[in-house]
Amino acid sequence: MSLDAAVVGFDALYESTVDLAFRVLSRMGVREAELDDALQDVFFVAHRRLGSLRAGVRPSSWVAGIAVKVAHDYRRRGARKPSEPLEPLADQLETKDGHPERAAMEREGVRAVNQFLATLSPALLEVFVLAELEQQSAPEIAEALAIPVNTVYSRVRLARGHFERFVEQLTGGGA
């Protein structure tokens, strides 16, 4: 593929998926200070592999899969300790209607999710982020992560269980 041909296709891909990649990287623990680096990595890889994007594969899933791998890479380098909360998204809240009570609830929920993400193993983290937060289907996740669909299902189920227990502990067993 010529450079120009790649660029033309890449523009649309980038515009439609950069926010998704940003969220995936953030939720998977890439530090804010490294997000730009990581985003560049994601889209450089995407650009290079654009020709291998098969028909029938959703570009968003494909990019999300790349973002997951890049995020793992950054985490391996010690970008964020597992116990550290995910700073970026927790601090980026916008209240929907300006009501402080609502904002507080949202903050509580998002903070809880972010804290939970920081406790997950990489294998559970990636499926939880893609399935529960990005709401991608199991087959899409399986394709993106190159794992069997049944593995996706089982990991999602496991991560959900962990999350419910985490919330239970967080809220003292119920409100």
Next chain:
Amino acid sequence: MTSPHDRARAYLEEARAQRPKLDPRRREHLKQAVLAGVAGTAVAASSASAAGSWFTSLGAKVVMGLTAAAVGSGLTYGVMKTVVPHPAPVAAASKPIAPAVAIARPTPAVEVASASEPVVVVEPVVEQPPRAAPRLPRTSEAAPPPAPVAEETPPIVPAPEAPKRPQNEAERPPEVVAAPTARRPTQPAPSPALDEELGHLRKAMSLHEAQDEAGAATVLATYEAQFPHGVLRVEALTLRVLVACARGRTDDADVVWRVLEREAPHVLSTPRLQQSCARH
């Protein structure tokens, strides 16, 4: 009374609803950085596959502030990435962005299999994309309006005040920059002139690869007329040798070779020049 199950669902819904977006300027800035890296690598890859990747080190050199990678240095398939300075605060992000940094990392060995020169691998990563270069023009916009320059290659006149480059860059071990967690000092942003220089060379390179040697010679002549002391002069001269050889103009190639002998003798040992028709 809310059960933990319901509360967990409510939390998840809230988290899902949070879909921060990149600020448009940051988004565009990042895209340009990616495209710049892609452009540099694309040109470099084609050059490397031909014989040696001097043009790649050109890109890396630009990013490294023209210090780290010299033409024909061991840092084959030099890669680039710039954390571009953000012009405005990001709406979605509350923290300041990392300052402008230029980092060069080698690509994984698997990607440089076609390169003939040594490869430096920092660490195995999932996929190590090149560090994006500063804003580079795309192919479509890279070529400046062709100046009215005669197709014939003008005689080479050594620039008396050509900027001196370190002559021992080739001997220097390649600078390896590890993970980007440790930021390097900020490099000055490349000037528009530098972008323009790169545009000329990219254009000339692509013409040369397309075997449009006359076109390449014209672009190189334009470049030399416009940037007689350009920072990419050595690269332009190197390409000029190759173009002259491809045109069967050995005498021209010899002249340029002698200029390189004076100005940048370290590049003469690169395979590309060693295999050229120039007298050496």
